[in-house]
Structures are given as C-alpha cells and as structure tokens.
Amino acid sequence: MFKDLDPLLHSQLRLSVVSLLVSLEEADFVFLREKTSSTAGNLSVQLDKLSEAGYIEIQKGYSGKRPRTTCRITETGRQAFEDYVEALKSYF
Amino acid sequence: MFKDLDPLLHSQLRLSVVSLLVSLEEADFVFLREKTSSTAGNLSVQLDKLSEAGYIEIQKGYSGKRPRTTCRITETGRQAFEDYVEALKSYF
DNA sequence: ATTATTTGGTTTACAATATAAACTTATTTA
DNA sequence: TAAATAAGTTTATATTGTAAACCAAATAAT
Numbered sequence: 001m002f003k004d005l006d007p008l009l010h011s012q013l014r015l016s017v018v019s020l021l022v023s024l025e026e027a028d029f030v031f032l033r034e035k036t037s038s039t040a041g042n043l044s045v046q047l048d049k050l051s052e053a054g055y056i057e058i059q060k061g062y063s064g065k066r067p068r069t070t071c072r073i074t075e076t077g078r079q080a081f082e083d084y085v086e087a088l089k090s091y092f
Numbered sequence: 093m094f095k096d097l098d099p100l101l102h103s104q105l106r107l108s109v110v111s112l113l114v115s116l117e118e119a120d121f122v123f124l125r126e127k128t129s130s131t132a133g134n135l136s137v138q139l140d141k142l143s144e145a146g147y148i149e150i151q152k153g154y155s156g157k158r159p160r161t162t163c164r165i166t167e168t169g170r171q172a173f174e175d176y177v178e179a180l181k182s183y184f
Numbered sequence: 185a186t187t188a189t190t191t192g193g194t195t196t197a198c199a200a201t202a203t204a205a206a207c208t209t210a211t212t213t214a
Numbered sequence: 215t216a217a218a219t220a221a222g223t224t225t226a227t228a229t230t231g232t233a234a235a236c237c238a239a240a241t242a243a244t
Contacts, residue, residue, distance in 0.1 A: 001108075001127055001128070001129070002104070002108045002111070002127075002128065004104070005104050007229095007230095010102070010104065011230085011231075012094070012096070012097050012102065012231095013231085013232090015183055016093075016094045016183065019094070019183045019184070029192070029193070030191090030192075030193095033192095033193095035093055035094075036093070036094065037093070037094075038232090039232075039233060039234090040192070040193060040194085041193085041194075041195080041196095041232075041233060041234075041235090042231070042232050042233070043193090044192095044193065044194055044195090045194090045195090045231080045232080046231085048194095060193095065239080065240065065241095066191065066192070066239085066240075067191085067192055067193070067238095067239080068192085069192080069193075085184060088180070091107055091108065091111045092111070092177060099200095099201090103201080103202075104202095105202080105203090121221070121222070122220090122221075122222095125221095130203090131203075131204060131205090132220095132221070132222060132223085133203075133204060133205075133206090133222085133223075133224080133225095134202070134203050134204070135222090136221095136222060136223055136224090137201095137202080137203080137223085137224090138202085140223095152222095157210080157211065157212095158210085158211075158220070158221070159209090159210080159220085159221055159222070160221085161221080161222075
C-alpha cells in the first residue's frame with residue numbers, strides 16, 4: 001500500500017542537503033548552511049549521518065588558510081534519493 | 093529555497109492516514125490499522141495528534157456491540173495535505 | 185602587541201517524536 | 215466459567231532533531 005520512507009532522507013534538513021547535492025555535485029559547508037537556513041551544529045550532525053550511511057562523501061581541506069568542508073553525493077545517495085521520491089508517490 | 097514541511101504530516105504514519113482519508117472521506121480504526129500496517133498503539137497516538145491539530149475528526153461509536161472509531165478529514169486537514177504536497181515539490 | 189571578533193566548524197545536552205509493550209474493558213467462544 | 219479475541223488507550227523507552235555551548239585558527243581593532 002504505502003512504501004516505506006527511508007528515515008535518513010525523511011528529515012527536512014537531510015533531504016534539503018541531498019536535494020542540493022543531487023543537482024550540484026559538490027557544495028561546501030557554508031553554502032549548505034546558508035541554502036538550508038540551518039544552524040552549523042545541526043548541519044554538522046546531519047552531514048555526519050549522511051556520511052555514515054554512505055550517502056555523501058565529506059572532504060575536509062582548506063580554502064587559503066580557512067578550513068573548508070566540501071560534500072558530494074555518492075551513487076548510493078543518489079539512488080536513495082530516487083527511491084525516496086518514488087516511494088513518496090505511493091502517498092499521493 | 094526549501095519550503096518548511098508541516099511536522100504533523102512529515103511522519104510516515106500520519107501521512108499515510110491523512111492520505112487515506114483525503115480520498116476516502118471516512119475510515120475506521122481497524123481499516124486504518126490494516127492499511128497502514130501499524131500497531132494499534134502507534135495509530136491511536138497519531139490519530140490523537142491529528143485530531144488535536146484539527147486535521148481529522150474522530151467519532152467513537154458502536155458497530156453492533158463492538159466499539160467503532162471512525163475518522164474523517166477536516167477542511168483544515170485537507171488544506172494542510174495540499175500544502176504539504178506543494179511544499180515537497182521545492183525539494184525535487 | 186594584545187585583545188576582541190569573526191569564521192568554520194564539533195560536541196553535548198535537552199526537548200520532542202515515534203514506537204511498541206503492557207494494560208483495560210467488553211465480547212465472543214470453548 | 216474460563217480462555218481467547220477485539221478494539222483501543224496509556225505509559226515507558228529508544229531514537230531524533232535541534233540549538234546552545236564550546237573550540238581552534240584567523241582577522242580586525244585599540
């Protein structure tokens with residue numbers, strides 16, 4: 001009847017992040033924080049979860065002297081997003 | 093950028109219930125429990141929340157001698173569902 | 185030169201949620 | 215009349231989501 005919704009994506013902030021990464025391929029922490037209007041703390045936690053699940057890859061580097069965390073979606077993450085969108089359709 | 097998702101509907105079970113009620117107009121507790129594959133306890137709690145928010149109306153009556161709880165969606169609930177679907181589009 | 189502020193985060197503590205287990209009350213069935 | 219089933223509700227627990235507090239480094243102000 002209703003398809004299960006991946007709990008990892010069924011969260012406003014994580015869904016926003018993945019949604020952005022699906023089209024952008026790469027985005028840094030500050031960009032994501034601004035686009036999602038989230039706090040840094042919350043974003044940090046949610047990025048870790050997505051990373052833990054293998055949905056995104058996180059690279060910590062530097063932009064000049066300032067730290068710069070960049071994220072990109074993985075194939076797993078892209079697939080999960082597609083599945084999520086598909087599953088949602090069963091509710092409408 | 094991303095529209096806020098009504099937390100009351102952004103829950104698999106509550107969304108399932110509202111989704112059913114939007115097209116069915118009326119459904120009883122047992123029907124909802126079966127269609128959503130939920131436990132009675134969980135369903136009971138979530139129905140209360142939807143009712144509390146004015147998204148559904150709950151009527152407790154009898155079918156013969158057995159108790160029968162029937163639910164129907166309210167105009168508020170129907171509108172909230174539409175808004176939720178609309179908001180979701182901003183993520184895709 | 186030292187102090188204060190900003191930047192880019194992470195950790196942690198707390199509040200809210202979701203969920204199932206346990207319970208209740210009434211009704212059949214054995 | 216005892217056991218099982220039905221239809222829920224209540225309550226306890228585990229999981230989440232979130233922001234506040236924190237930290238380290240860089241830049242700006244005095």
